[in-house]
Amino acid sequence: MNLLEISKQAFVIAFLLYCVAFCFYVVTITGKTWKNRDPQLHERKWGRISFITSTLGLITHLVYVFTRWVWSGHIPVSNMYEFMTFLSLMIILAFTILYLIYRKSLLGLFATPLAIVVMAYAAVFPKDVQPLIPSLNSIWLYIHVTLAAAGDAFFAVGFAAGLMCLLRTIDFKGTDKSARRQKLWLEITFYSIIIVVGFIVSVFAFRASGYEAIFTSNAAQGNDAGQVSVAKEIYNLPPIVAPHGSHLESTDSFLGMSKPLVEVPSWFKGVNAGRKTNTIVWAFITGTILYGLLRFIIRKPLSEAVAPALKSIDADDLDEISYRAIAIGFPVFTLGALVFAMIWAQQAWGRFWGWDPKEVWALITWLFYSVYLHLRLSRGFHGRKASWLAVLGFMVVMFTLVGVNLIIAGLHSYAGTD
Known part of the structure; x- marks a missing residue:
């Protein structure tokens, strides 16, 4: 068995371990309400099992990276399959770091499915190992892409904690205009996530059928x-x-x-x-059908169905985790996506800045999180306001990573599908 085959198997095993870890995190959180159970003892026991499982997935994921790296001769971040897989690795790594700091198992309930969706999304793209094009054959590939992905990963964890905070604090029984607006936008967020899932489902379904x-x-x-x-x-x-x-x-x-x-x-x-x-059209069609089926089965908005699981969680803790994750990710993203990216652009293309769509959206992402931190530190944005910014910020990140590559043509189009 060669290294490439080991890498492919490690990818599948890591994906399955993350799925199992997610199930364990569900048991950790929801099992506290079972009768004749000590909630704290239950959470400690299953939280430990869940974390060990996700850590095993992280270790296996690292095996994928290093074996593919050795086989190809370069860090596996040169196309959409490799980069999105690497991003999912960094999301789990960021979650692991924050878990060791805060010991909040509930964060795994949102971080692991986020990594699972990103890995499934990565699997849609061609998996062949290709030689680097000349503009990518540089040491700056390791520095720029790795740090940019690490920054995005912490933003993803900030998004997960922010979304949890919104689910914890929004009054789903409220009937005033503000409550209705909050519930609507939260449901739109869940619908957007289902759209991504719909994209993955539609591609794999028709690929399995051999459609052409x-x-x-x-x-x-x-x-x-x-x-x-x-x-x-x-x-x-x-x-x-x-x-x-x-x-x-x-x-x-x-x-x-x-x-x-x-x-x-x-x-x-x-x-x-x-x-x-x-x-994109099929993603919306399949995602809308999936969303409709879930609503039909649950008989209530998805956000309202998930919210009861968070009753025992301190909203202030979630708000603090979201802020800390973004505060860690911001300087890392600044170095990777802007500073080192501009140095590499000067070496590869002879200019620091060229208004390429990917450059523009990286700048928009940086400006957005700059505003977030400014409002957080100087204007006292906490709780629900800060959480909405964390959620919206990650939407900007995902458009920068996915939308720009798949929709807008530019110098970074080599990171597309084929």
Whole structure:
């Protein structure tokens, strides 16, 4: 068995251990209400089991990183599969650090599923080991990407604690305008998370079925308009949105769908713009169906169904954990995503700043968390206000990581799907 196979197996084992750890964290929190149980003794026992399991997952995850690193000759962060897998590793590492400080098992109830979703999302992308392109072949790859991912991971834990704080403090029985607005936005947050899950479900479902649709289009080569090549674009999801100016060469049947409904606008730029847009549409369709099924089964908003599990948790502790996580992540992100990134950009492209979409959104992320810390320290933003900022901030982070790579064309497009 070669190192690459060991790496692939370590990825699967780490994923399964995180799933088991999440189940244990559920037992840790919900089991305290069982009859004839000492709540503190139960939480200590199962909290220890849960933490050991997630730590074993972290160790196995590190085995994945090092074996793939040795096999490829570079740190595995050069494409979407590798980077998102590395991000999930850093999320668990950030959670582990904060757990050792605060000893709050409940944080694992949100941090582990977040890492699981990120790993599942990573598995959607091609897993082949590819040689580094020239602009990535630098020591700054190790410094820039590693620190940026570590900063994002602490922001993710801050998001998890902030979301828990909102679930703990929002009055779900309130009928005034403010309470209704708070409940609505919290449910929108849960819906957004389900959309990501929907994306993963739709891709894996159609991939397992072997679905394929092929589009062809003519494209000019170089500056000579007389030289034309045939470009081929392969869909693994039923084509609702077709590439601009393309012809459907072949498609598998799905619910009688024989042709796309619309064509992507010509101003949608970037590699595989039609396929990426189609994937986003399917993510919303599948996510909405999943959300509707969950609402039908639970018979109440998802946020309201989760909230009772947090009754015994001190909201001030959650608020403090969220702040500490962001306070740790901010300087790490500043160094990795901005300072060292600009140094690398100067060496690779001959300029410190070029208004590339990824650079712009990294700056927006940095400015957002700068405002968060300013409001927290100088304006007394605590509790619910700070938690909303932590949740919104991570939405900005995820758009920077995912939306920019999959939607907007730029110099960082090499981190896309193929």
